[in-house]
Amino acid sequence: MKKTPSFEDSWKVEIRRGILQYAVLAIVSRHKEEGIHGYGLARELDEKTDGLLGVKEGTLYPILHRLRKERLLNVRTEKSEAGPVRKVYVLTGDGDRVYRELTSILGSIFDKLEALR
Amino acid sequence: MSSREIAQIVEDYLKSVSRVLTSGFETEDMLEELETHINEAFQNKVQERPLANKIDLLREVLNDLGEPKEIAEEFKRADVLLQGPEEDDRRTFWLVVRFAINMVIAVVAAWFVSTLPDAGVSFYWALVVFLMFGLA
Structure with missing residues (x-):
């Protein structure tokens, strides 16, 4: 029998989805000059958040794809240690602007939420 | 392994x-x-x-x-x-264009087949068949 997810589980999924795009922009922003590849991004996300977001690494690629289409990320290629060429993501000018704007919005949201507690 | x-x-x-x-x-x-x-x-x-x-x-x-x-x-x-509403509009536009092109091709093909001396196929019958192929 299929178990219905609890309210907290569904809520976490929704929150995670929204935050994940921001987290990806934040990590790429930390590597402004050299950029970062998909695997590196997945590792850094896991390390920096102690796995709190519980992200399946494969689901990061559709998010990267969307952010590229929105012209927030650019891609260049480099040779990977594993052999084949890999994509390296860098923030575009628009990406940098959006990231800073989202950071400010998130800061305000957390401040207001703090006041509610 | x-x-x-x-x-x-x-x-x-x-x-x-x-x-x-x-x-x-x-x-x-x-x-x-x-x-x-x-x-x-x-x-x-x-x-x-x-x-x-x-x-x-x-x-x-x-x-x-x-x-x-x-x-x-x-x-x-x-x-x-x-995919916002613009993308939906674009998709609808291309569907209409594709349908119109199919119609023209079907009419021309049906006319051509119906004029063949030994075919014995009427224009409307050929048109229905070609339209069905075009829409499939």
């Missing part, structure tokens, strides 16, 4: 992902990225735990990546978010 066995497991996984995604250039692009990710993650795990069973390490990598269904769901979601 051989490198061929490892390559086969990776290939099977990528095929499963490919099956649940719509085909297209972007899907191919993402599959390539997933393959690079798997290779890097696997090599990294082998370096960190050289004595561990390599198949187990590969299974860990694939488990960290997630079920193909989960990746496909996220991919579809990202695509839906990218």
